[in-house]
Amino acid sequence: MTFLGGLRIWAWSAEYGLALRFLAVFSVPLMLLDLINERRGDEYLLETSWVPARVAIGMAMMAFVTLFAANQLNAFIYFRF
Numbered sequence: 298m299t300f301l302g303g304l305r306i307w308a309w310s311a312e313y314g315l316a317l318r319f320l321a322v323f324s325v326p327l328m329l330l331d332l333i334n335e336r337r338g339d340e341y342l343l344e345t346s347w348v349p350a351r352v353a354i355g356m357a358m359m360a361f362v363t364l365f366a367a368n369q370l371n372a373f374i375y376f377r378f
Contacts, residue, residue, distance in 0.1 A: 334340055343351045 343354065
């Protein structure tokens with residue numbers, strides 16, 4: 298009940314600024330890339346590329362997200378139990 302009660306609090310927190318920057322850094326470039334691809338009629342960016350190149354790019358993207366998403370704020374949720 299405490300958790301659900303906390304959802305109705307609309308006070309600003311310093312963590313929100315970090316979350317908004319994180320969202321802008323990752324979302325805005327992807328949205329711009331999508332808009333450019335839609336204008337060119339090229340909806341799927343890597344559709345015609347070489348399969349090993351697609352796999353390498355996918356793995357690099359996963360590594361990038363893993364490196365930048367790992368911090369102390371995302372502590373293991375069940376640590377207290």
